[in-house]
């Protein structure tokens with residue numbers, strides 16, 4: 615059973631993350647999406663909300679994708695859940711530089727856990743959770759950036775109704 619962990623904050627999950635996970639499913643039998651609790655990072659959306667959105671989207675994948683909250687070191691969480699692979703997405707050279715350091719650190723902590731990198735499709739290179747949060751703040755258009763269940767929620771609960 616090849617199981618991979620895709621860790622992140624997902625505040626909120628974007629179509630960029632989803633593209634990496636869906637391609638990852640061709641390589642792995644199961645992908646665990648580890649949603650960081652990250653007490654030092656102030657998030658726009660609660661942990662429960664971030665998890666719920668991911669669960670709603672991946673319902674159609676019938677157990678091949680699982681969502682779990684996580685705190686602490688990624689390698690410890692992976693070991694506890696019998697995961698041997700970490701899946702990460704790469705958009706650009708700065709992503710690569712950052713990810714390289716995380717990779718080396720994780721390797722130092724546990725050299726039995728391997729990291730697999732997938733390069734983002736061109737249409738998602740500019741997509742980030744940070745950008746999505748900015749757009750939400752200014753009530754901009756979210757189509758093409760996040761899945762429909764998130765758009766529906768934001769339109770209903772955050773954006774003011776049209777007069």
Ligand code: ADP
Pocket residue numbers: 621622623624625628629630631634701702703704705709733734735738739740741742743
């Ligand atoms: P963090 O808050 O730790 O940066 P993110 O939730 O932003 O975590 O990202 C988790 C993973 O998803 C990282 O590997 C990141 O590079 C990748 N990722 C984020 N956005 C995209 C995107 N648009 N295309 C491909 N990979 C992405």
